[in-house]
Structures are given as C-alpha cells and as structure tokens.
Amino acid sequence: MAKDARRDRPFDGAIIRMDGIRKVYDTGTVRVEALTGLDLSVEKGEFVAIVGPSGSGKSTLMNLIGCLDTPTEGEYLLAGERVAGLSRDQLADVRNRRVGFVFQNFNLLPQISALENVALPLLFGGVPPKKRRERAAELLAKVGLGDRMDHRPTELSGGQMQRVAIARAMAMNPDILLADEPTGNLDSTSGGDIMSVFSDLWKAGSTLVVITHDKSLARRASRIVEIRDGRIVKEEREATGDPRAETGLSASYTH
C-alpha cells in the first residue's frame, strides 16, 4: 500500500503510526541523530516490546510516542491525531487523555498519598473530586493495593510503588500504556509481579508499549521491535501465540 494513501485515512485502528521519524539533538557544537528515519505502527490491543542497546534511541522513541517531545522530521499520528504543530497545552491534554506513563524509577510524588498520586491525572483531566477518589480507589484495588491507599510512596516497596504508578497510568483510560524499563529497578519477584499486571492489562484489552532490557518481560509481548542506531532492525511476532485467543477477546481487533 502506498504511503500517501495510508496517510490520508483518518484513523484505521492504528494507535501509533510513525512515518520516517527523525530526531536530531543539536547542541550547537554536537549534532546527534537519535532516530534516523523510523517507521512504526502499533495497532489497538497490541503488546509491543521495544528492545535495543543503550544509545540506540529507545528513550527518544519513548519520548516521541508519549508526546513529551516532537520529531525533527517525519509524521506521527497518535490515535489518528496529528501531533506535530500542537501547542504545549494541547500536547499536555493529549498526554493526559491518550498516554499512560510508567517509569523505571516510578516517579511518584513523594509528599502525597498513593490515592492522590493516582488521582493526579484525573485532576488534570477535569474529573470532579468525588469521581476522582472513586476511580483512584477502584484502580488501586485492581492492582492489589486497596489497603494501602493512604500510604505515602516512601512507605511502600518498589513493587508496590510501580503498581501505584501503573494504576496512575491507567487512570484516564489512555489509548496506550507506555512503560520505560518498568522492571529495571525491581528485584525479580516484584518484577515478575509487575509483568503479570502488564499481561493482565493486555488481556483486558489495553495497548502496551514497553521499552525493556528484560528478556522475560519482552517475551510476554505479542511483538518485539529491536532498534539499533536509531532505526528498527528487527521485528518478531511471538510464536507463543496470542494469549487473548483463550479469553475470547481476539475477535475485537484485527491485524
């Protein structure tokens, strides 16, 4: 299919559609080309793992996908919406509604409770206070922290913090859950827990993009994308099959 024809279609089910993305960091003296013409498309309901050595452009890609940064060149459509040219506040709204972030170091606000942390995106999304609390409590219960809602992040273990972070990422029902090394700071047990949470979310219909070094986490994905020197060098679909075949959800999406 010709690129142009594809671009003209408003929204064809692809949550992420990147065409010829280039990102150049220009510090004046040094020009670093972090991404060199990258094409990536992620369909609704996919679980994509992005792997690659450090310096390969993974984090840059994550920033672009999450609308934290804009590409130097190329076109990026997030859920059919063209991101280029949006104002800072418009980008903030896009992040709020469409993207849920999970970070390696959790990035919870230390001075407020788990519940308030989860409620933060809802606050930004204009959800009224009562609904915020209800939704945040519901999400924390879902990740198994129903009894820790009023704890500060410092009173929680790493695994628990990451689960709060996942609950926070899911608060606005985003189109995509974006995770950057979510198990990187966790011991293997907690890491395993978090991986299960991701698998559960996927089975429930969420679209996940995870950047990871962790082979065991990558193996759970439906697709592994390997990037090197700013471009995709390898893509493989997991032969283990689609776990949603068992849950009967596969009919709801098409590749």
Add this chain to the structure above:
Amino acid sequence: MSVVFHLFLQSSRLAKKRAFLTIASIAWGTVSILLLLSFGEGMKRQFAKNRNSTGGNIAVMWPSETSKPWKGMPPGRPIRLTLDDVDYVRDRMPELQSVFGEVTSWRTNLAYGPKTVNGRVTGTQWVFGETRRHYAKAGGRFFNANDEAEKRRVVFLGDELAKDLFGKEDPVGRTLLVNNSPFTVIGVMIHKRQMGVYGGPDQNHAVIPSTTFKALFGRDRLNVIVIETHEPEEMAGALRHLNEVLGAKLGYDPTDERALATWNIVKTSQTNRNVILGLQLFLGIIGVLTLVIGGVGVANIMFAVVKERTREIGVKMALGARTAWITGPFVLEGLVYTLVGGAAGMFLALLIVTPLGYVPIEKNAVLEFLGRPTLSPTIGLVTAGVLGLIGTLAGYFPARRAASIDPAETLRYE
C-alpha cells in the same frame, strides 16, 4: 483555578520551616516600610500643624520702598501705612476673611511686682486672635471689639513671656505694668510650635488693642499688614487686589511688588508640602527596597523549590498538566508567603506605632518638630500594593523557570 489551588495545597505541606523564614523576611520588610512611611506621615502632620500655628491662608506685608516710577514720581519712595489704612482695605476688599495691622514696640518694659522683663508689645485688632491662632488657655480670652473700641488696657500674653513674668502664678486678672501703665492680663496663649515667625515667636510677645497702643505709645504706623483669604487659591488674586487698592491710595504702581515686602505663607506652605512629599517618597523608596530584598528572598527560595521539584514538575507535565497548572501553584505560593508576611508585618508595625502615639511630645523641641509616627489608610494601601506586586513577581519568575522545564529531559536521567 481549582486545579491550581488543589496542587498548591498538596505542595505547600512541606517546607514549613522554610516558609516561616521567608514569611519572617517579608514581615520584616513590611515593618520597615510601614515604620518609615508612618514616620514620614507623622512628620508631615506635625509640619502641617506647626505651619498652621502661625496662621492659615495668610500673607504678611511690610511697608517698604517703591521700585518703579509712578505718575512722575521716582522709585525709592518709602511707603507708609497707618491703622486707618487697615479700615480702608477692609472696606474695599470684602472678599477677605480678615485683615489687620500690627504696630510693634520692641524691648518694652514689662513689670509685675519685683520682676521686670524687656519684651515685645504688639498692638493689633481683635481679629488677630483667631487668624494668628492666639488661643487662650482656660480661664482667659483674647481681647474683643469692645476692648478695642474703648481703648481698654488689657493685655494678652504669649505663654513663654507669661512664665517669665508670673512663674507658676495664674496671670489672668493680675495687673501688669507696660511702660509703667497698668494693664489687666486677660489671657495667656496656649502653647504652640511655629514653623515660621515674623517679628519673633508668638510665645514671647504681649498683645494689646491697637487703639490702646496708639494712646500709650503715640504711634500708629504699621510694622506689618496681614491679610487672610478664605481659600489658599484666592491669595494671589487678593494680593494683586490689595496692591491696586493701596497703590491708588498711596500713589504707587500696583504692579510694583517691592512697595509692600510680601511673605505669602500660602506659597511657602506649598513649598514645604513639596519638600515633605519628597521626604516621604524618599522614605517610601527605602522601605520598598527593604521589602524588595524580602521579595528576592522569596524568589530565591522559590527558585530552589523549582530546582528541587524539577522531576516532580516533569512528572506532572507527563501526566498532562497544562503550563498554568505548573506555574499557578508557584505564583500562589510566592503570593501567599508575601501576603502572610505582609499581614504579620502590618500587625507588628501597629504594635510598635500605637504605643508611640502615647509618648508626650509637648515641650520636647525635637519631637514637637518631628511629630509622632502615624499609620494612615493610604500607607496601608501603598504597602499592600507593593507587597502584592513583589509577591507576584517573586512567584512569577520561578514559575516561569518551572514552566520551561522539558519533561523529556527531566525524566530521561536518574
């Protein structure tokens, strides 16, 4: 806005001690600006009071020499005024509040019992009492039109002179010898501090009716003639009119400003007011600068907070916080620190200034001149305005720094 407020409440839970120190520095700045301004205000009021104690809208004129030729007469002719000219002016200038002439006898022998003082005796008309603020202490009075018409031998004493002659005794009703003629003391002036005097301070002279003066000393040539207008703006016109009236009678050019050497107190007052205004501005600027230092302290702390919360700000941006929701809490925090500190400072300043209002200043030459520090609503408003501005700026610049944070940059590194 509610989002901003919510975020502000969340973030302000920490750093209590820092908040306290910041607030204290603003409070101190507020105290200093308020004290300086209230000092200026007290001085202004005292100046106004002192200035007014010689007379309100008055001008004093000394008959002098002509400086312009007039109708064939050369310049340099002396101008002489007598008591009759006062009546002449009064008849032709009904627009005046009052007009009176003064005849003075310097170093006149004043005796009470064994005590003798050489003092100044002024003969004038009864309207002098009100216009020149010769208010009598309880039990006494200034002389009136009847005293004047009947050439009564009554004398009104300046308080300092009364003390010299009578000591602690009450002079009213006693007989005082003026050049060996017995006079009845009818009143003693309430103490006042004068900014400007002519002839000498009022507290040191004795005042008698001009008719009596003429009978006693055989003189009615005026040392000065004084006019008073209803409003200060009328003075310039009144002076012009006076020269027309007297110029026609005495034969001098009405535009000749030297014929009557004039002290326009209205004009002097305006100059004094401007000087005081300048002084107040100066004090205010010092106060504002002190407060600005406090504001810089607030901004400094806010910058530190922004730096400290860089990651936090990045996270909030990633979660979809708009720019205003990032900057809002910082601006609010700066404003709250400043306003709370300002309120505390105002309270402290009140605590300091209020007792000062009870310090007696009478008979203290320095305090009578400087007055008491006084807080006025204007001072409060000015200070509140300055506080608001400084608070907003102290929050605005750090907030701008916060808004410029690049979330991608912040979140990338550990």
